[in-house]
Amino acid sequence: MLVYYIYRLLGLIAPLVPPSLGYPLAITLGALFYHLKKGTRANIYNNVTHILGNRSRNTSSYQAANDGDDIKAIVRGVFRSMGKNYYDLFRLPTLSQAEIARLIKVEGWEHIDKALSKGKGLILVQAHIGNINILAQVPALRNITVVFPVERVKPEVLFQYICSLRANKNLRLIPVDGALFELFRALRRNELVGLAADRDITESGIVVDFFGAPARLPDGYAQLALRTGAPIIVGFSRRLPDNTSIIHLDPPLK
Template sequence: MPGGASEAVSWLVYGLLRGLGAAVSWLPPRWARGLAARLAEAFYPWLPAAAGLRDNLAHVLGTSPEDPAAHAAARRALRFLWQNYVDLFQAPRRPPSAWFPAIRILGWEHLLEAHQAGRGVIVVSAHYGPVEWGLQFLGASGLPALAVAEPVRPPPMFDYLCRLRGAHGLRLIPADGALREIFRTLDQGGIVALAIDRDATGSGRVYSFFGEPAWLPDGYAELAARRGVPVVPAFAWREGAGITLRVWPPCWPAGRRAAAREALVAQVLEIFAQVLREAPDQWVLTTPIWRVRR
């Protein structure tokens, strides 16, 4: 698509997003999530994003993207994805007291202990489960946290999404110009949140994941090795009407060499694989990571 047409489409998407966000923010949460699930089901056959979901989930399930099981999992994932947007749009109008009584927290002490060591902490997660709940909880926790977000165009759309995700205190910066602020946050003993399943900067590498080569980001491991700070995996998932947020013990780099980085990535990916095996249909990543770029 030519640059001018692409820019026009970006602005159109931004306008639609703002309008949709304004409308959804006033709906009761249960109604809005139910409506999002029904619309996701209706639009599933025509959305390119559904093909990306299906490709990823087929690798987790060990089947073909056209297998009925892959389609069923992708349909459920698309419903969860659209419900995540409802949570995002409603974040500014939903105080922490309305968000967090429904969350069951497991292992929060691991993050607190790592932070209290004063060396800085890298928290890693993925496009999995109710992502917005985890981000809003981290922002409202009072911990000095910084999240690195994928840059989107036009710039007002990126600013809009950051305002929504930062509604309860989380700071966000774009992934394509974040190193100085990341270093400052870690040097001051703060927390940096990064994604492990989508390469937003094009700097990732090929790693074995579910027995096949996948293109994945590894900046968190390189950063941890360079700065000597721990990596703390954390994932949230939906359980009935509630949410579970689990934090794992810190993973430490074993040096600064490439082998140490790769070992740290393997350790984190094994934890993520365990999470995916428990509930694969909550993985809402639409970028097909096993279509490895050459």
């Protein structure tokens, strides 16, 4: 329960802190957790080393893969980004739609409109890159109903609180366990279903070659599209130096 009370406290404090101070504080906390969360730091370091090392073996022009200092800098950047993302999450419920819109620039929105015009709903596939909480807000800001399955965390009161931070009148979060039928219903209502494609929470995905090593990735979005005929669009967000985000939406997969 301690984590829950910490989250509630941060949810009270973060909206009171202006971005000019909030983001530097978030970076500082991210740097602190870089030193405290040794296990998480080691996992990220190993992943980055594997990815960049594999790239260097296949791209002779890439020189930084074996440079430990460069990899450490990337890992530190991950923690800084996580700090900023949490700051945005805790203040999200207090931001107006206009304030959220000012944080976002969207490239490729026409693909969303065209896909939904077919009447079969839409599956928006994303990864945990950039500010994922902001990406989830984009369709909802344009009065499109979004259903997003999320991992259930314990205790239940913490899960419900995190969902309350992210949700709004057009964005509904549901537990990933047992979400299948609700996703079918959402697509039949011509709504948007958001799915993450880089983490197999249910461990029901497929094993693929990922940067030269086997990895289990979710395939639920593909199964859902095959069963319903709903188009798939891939979207990614990228945080800019001024802490706004660019959302890039690809054309529907074929």
